[in-house]
Amino acid sequence: MKLEFTVDAAAGQRKLQVEIEQLIIAGWAGRDRESIEHHIEELAAIGVPRPSAVPLFYRVAANQLTQEDAVQLVGSHSSGEAEVFVFMADGELHLSVASDHTDRKLESHSVALSKQLCVKPVARTAWRLAEVVDHWDELELRSRIVEAGVEVLYQHGTLASLRTPQDLIKRHDASGTLGQNTGMLCGTMAVIGGIRPAAVFEMELVDPRSGRSIRHRYTQAILPEVA
Numbered sequence: 001m002k003l004e005f006t007v008d009a010a011a012g013q014r015k016l017q018v019e020i021e022q023l024i025i026a027g028w029a030g031r032d033r034e035s036i037e038h039h040i041e042e043l044a045a046i047g048v049p050r051p052s053a054v055p056l057f058y059r060v061a062a063n064q065l066t067q068e069d070a071v072q073l074v075g076s077h078s079s080g081e082a083e084v085f086v087f088m089a090d091g092e093l094h095l096s097v098a099s100d101h102t103d104r105k106l107e108s109h110s111v112a113l114s115k116q117l118c119v120k121p122v123a124r125t126a127w128r129l130a131e132v133v134d135h136w137d138e139l140e141l142r143s144r145i146v147e148a149g150v151e152v153l154y155q156h157g158t159l160a161s162l163r164t165p166q167d168l169i170k171r172h173d174a175s176g177t178l179g180q181n182t183g184m185l186c187g188t189m190a191v192i193g194g195i196r197p198a199a200v201f202e203m204e205l206v207d208p209r210s211g212r213s214i215r216h217r218y219t220q221a222i223l224p225e226v227a
Helices: 033-044 111-117 133-138 165-172
Strands: 002-009 012-019 022-027 056-060 070-074 082-089 092-099 125-128 140-147 150-158 182-185 200-207 212-223
Touching (some): 002 092, 092 212
Antiparallel strands (some): 200 212
C-alpha cells in the first residue's frame, strides 16, 4: 500500500512516498496496569473478551490503510480510535496519526477479525521520530466525533500513558527494528463517555513544544448489512 506524506521537519518540508507491505496493530499498549485494565473493562462492557496477554500484536492487511477523507463501512456498529502510526523511511523512524477503526459487533467474537474488517485512515503529514523522542511523553493525542451535529471531544491524553514505539517494536521483534516496509499502530487511550459510533471522526497529534500538530478528519458512509 503506497502512502504519501508531507514530512514536517526542522529542516523544512519534503514529500515522502512509502510502500507499506506489513501492518501491525499493537493492542493493550498502556504503560501501567491500571490504564490497561480501564480499557479492558471499557471493551468488556460491549462484549469484548479479555486479552490473553498485554501487549498483543495483531496483523492486518496493509491494503486496509487509506489516506482518503471518506470511507465506506458495512453496518453502523464501528468506531475509530486515535493512535500514533510509526514507519521506517529513508533509514529512520517517522510517525503520523491513524485511526484503528474497528467493527465493535465483530469484536465480541474476534478482535483480530474486527480490526481486519475496517479500513485504517492515516493522516498525510509525518514527523521524524528523532525530533520528538526527547519529549515524547509531552505529546498529546486527541480525537473528536460529531454527534447530533455537534463536535465533541472523544479521546484526550498525553503519550505518557502509552508504551513508546521503541518499546513496542522491541517487544514485537527482539532485534528492536521495524522493517523498511512495515508500519505499526501504537495503541490508544480510553474514550470519554463510552465507545460509540459516529459519522465523523477527527484525530490529532499535538507537539506542545513546537506548536505543530498532525490532524486528519474522515467521514463514514454506512453500507447496508445484508443477511
